[in-house]
Amino acid sequence: MVGGALVGAPVQEAYTWARRKARRSDELVERAVLESFLEAVGSLAEHAARACATRQERADVRARCRTLRDDALSLLGAVPLPGAAGPLPAAAGNGLLPSAAQSVEAFGRAANEALMARLCASPEWLGDAPECLVSATRDRLLAGTLAAFRRRATADEDLFRMLMLDAAALMGHQAAQSSRSTDRLDSFGQRLDGVVRDLARRHEVLLSAFDETRGELREIRLAAVALLARQRTDDVGQLPLPRRFRSLMAEKCRDFVGRGFVYRELESWMAANSCGYFTVRADPGMGKSAVLADYVRRTGCIAYFNQRSCGLTRASQFLESVCHQLAERSGLPRRAVPDDLQDGGAFAELLDEWTAHAEGPLVVAVDALDEVDLSSQDRTANVLYLPAQLPAGVYVLVTKRDVPLPLTVEVPSNTLDLMDPRYRAENFADARAYLDRSADVPAVARWIEERGLTRPAYVEHLARRSQANFMYLRHVVADIAAQRWTHADLDALPSGLQDYYANHWRIMGMDGVSTPREKLKVLYVLLEYQEPVSVRLLTEITGERATTVTWVLKEWNQFLRREKVGGETRFSFYHESFADFLRREDILAASRIDLAEINEMISLRLLQDFE
Template sequence: MDWQEFLKGESGTHELSPEQTETLLSALLSPEKAPLNQAQLEVKLNTSDDNVKKRLGEIYKKFSKSFPELASQQGAGKLRTLHTKLKQKYYQPSQPVAATQASNSSPYPEEFRSLIEEKIKTFCGRRFVFETFQQFITENPCGYFTIIGDAGMGKSSIVAKYVSEHKSPCYFNILVERRNRPELFLKSIRQQLIDRYQLRNSEEADLPTLLTKVARKLPAGERLVIAVDALDEVEQEPGGNLLHVPKNLPNNVYFLLTRRPYSLDKKRLLVEVPQKELDLRGKKYVNNNQDDIKEYIEFVINTDSEYKNGLTNWIQSRSIPHTIFVDQVANKSENNFMYLRYVLPAIAKGDYNDFSLTQLPDGLRQYYQNHWVRMGMDAKPGQLMEIVLYILLEIGTPIPCEMIAGIAEEDECDVKKVLEDEWVEYLKKQNVEGEICYTIYHASFLDFLKAKREMDAKRKIFKEVNQRITEYLEKRMA
């Protein structure tokens, strides 16, 4: 079936009128070409701008039953989203979902549900990544596809978005939560595959056996894609592939992987099937990354109910042209989404009211350093805020406020204020067996703190923190 016939079928399924069908076919000329904009459609259809807007609005409304994102998304980008969704459906039928899974309230593993939902909430762009991956699985009978990028470039969000759209089996390695061991990965994937494909007598099966069983159950034309995030955070003894993934795969089985860069001598994924790496830092993707960064900035300014008013006021009070603000913040971000996650809310909340556009920090590391200085960390070394951060850094796993206060030998109320006021943006709060625990939110901030520790290795505070941790644990074991 060609593209236009496919679109006609989708139009019938979604009960589009003849005029709406004509508009859809004209706007989405092919899977490869970008959609026409409203001005182009006005000329092509020989109708008014109002008619084009009205028809597109009805199209989005009808397709939102299949693609809920269209209902929540506002402003520019809806047509691109619809194009992407239809293209994915055209090239790759949806994964089959077993009845046991369909009855659950969430299509994701419960352990990763909140992570996925958070990551996709403000997801923008990355179409070039999904299209390159789609091309890979179209051209190869099986294989491994790895996305490479620095901390904050959106690798986890890409995996979360793919999983949310395709309901693929998935695993997110999370170092600070100690969910990064091969046995935990196998246990999770095994259960997902058993539930999804109703595999019998597979409770103790290894990964190659599971994949072979699934491959035999796949209907013609369907594929299994297993998405695995953050290979660089895996904790595993030397020898063998990371997470013990097999060197060979059955036909129609693929892995979508992400990792941070590492040197060739540290490579731990050796396979005998097709593989491809997409390095987000590559020169060929500079323009793609910039476009996606700008799309995210536009999304926050125009759509994010929490921050759009504050951002608009900051921009207008300085008489900055909208496009200049977007372009300069995009350049300062150095193609890092984590930079935007911190800087845009900080602007909206007034943290940069005394700053001009050119004075905003350049890059994520400078943002962390500027915040460190603003919090008075260099002026007053050894204060409670610093001690709390280094306790979290040294412990490395989610711990409750009570434990942090015990190690710091400080009042629990004072420690809680640090956790939920001073450093709330940088910490993750989660419920662990009925107890609220805290960890450092993102690997980029973890790297920043580690660099501080290495640069100031002789400072007394590090020895004190480690000594207090040792004494606290010894008391608890006594």
């Protein structure tokens, strides 16, 4: 019950699990709870006796309190004594906390009510007892037990250590056993972090002595995060989406944290409007694609991801993908989708067809509108031929940078700009959550320790340097884990994503006159080819040996995405922000790269396929 109150777990589940674990923990926690309970019973007995109106009532109170002390083990659920009130019913325990997010205070009130109902049901305990005893028990028994238990935890290092590990393991057990494991696992890390931080604030001296405990907690959290990543990958793998999109989503969702404020605003807006467009707008690296990918994972909605580096930029590609997704989910034959999709007519018709038979709303999620090649469509039309009007119950969720795009609509629309100062606190809170999770990675934990940092100092400093940019955090944490960042001074860290790219460019020796030409050729062919490229094709375009190309790809591995096509591995840039960096005029000038020359090399190789 104490463990359940700490983490917000259902009592019956906590009790069942804790009993199994108690046998392995030398009954340390159980004994402390029993002693705390006995102390609380003694205190309420004195208080109730003083409030009694008659000598007979005082005698009755003392007799009942003696029974409470005698039956303490039965009351706490440790030993089922004959004749005592039965164990807490499963229904009461499981229904005690309908929400995993319920506050500890609310849990305490509900637990107290359950305990009082149990006591009042027995004539030997509180059934027909004097009101002074019932009132004192309601006010003092559970509260006094918890207060006495906290005092023992503060004074007893072994008990304190055991409680921290039990709380962590209980949440992991609860998450793993949940029938909705993905939803519960999503909040597991944050809930555990909150427990540990709260304990650290209250008992800083004790916690600082427990190096072993911190290591065990780190292992528990890493195991939970790994379980969450596997569950998310399984979720994505079951979606009826093109394989390429599932691969991208698995990457985006694996380390996803936070962004609850985006989903809350989206859901609130959808509830207030019968249809419409909802746009998430932000700078590169702020997590737009990850927000959309995780929303698709959670809801299983229709989805399309524009990707310039993979050649997915044309309106015809979008229409073919979403129209086939709609047809398949509507149970229509593939022939219902025209082979030649020149405009958005078929898309609009399929939306109407869907709403005519669907029982619920339809969401179409489209990522990275700013990466669409507008020359692939009619210049007077909306981007991707998105319809100006939508049937009732149809919502289009899109992401984009802050660039003008042709999109005129005649239905409700809303834009959530992640760069708006209103969301600064939420952005940084999510960045801190990402960094706090990364601090459990053994290599990162060693890096923090070697520099004499505290975990909070590491989190705060990197969050500030990142400007709450998640692509920056992804790269910097990977550098730290791989021991590529060896500076002792945290102020030497680059500030923001573009500064990170420029700093890495210098570290890799790409900004001098002696920069190896083969490196530049491979990177800029990857940039300009605009589709995933194999080692074989890179060697044919650049004229470099396969070993040289492989060496360059290995050096720049952290910026690349791999995918298998016909048994062949192909490479593209992981994020468009790095492509933006390579296209910067100062980088092109310093590298002495002529993009026209790079494109000529590509064209010459492609022409060979037509000879």
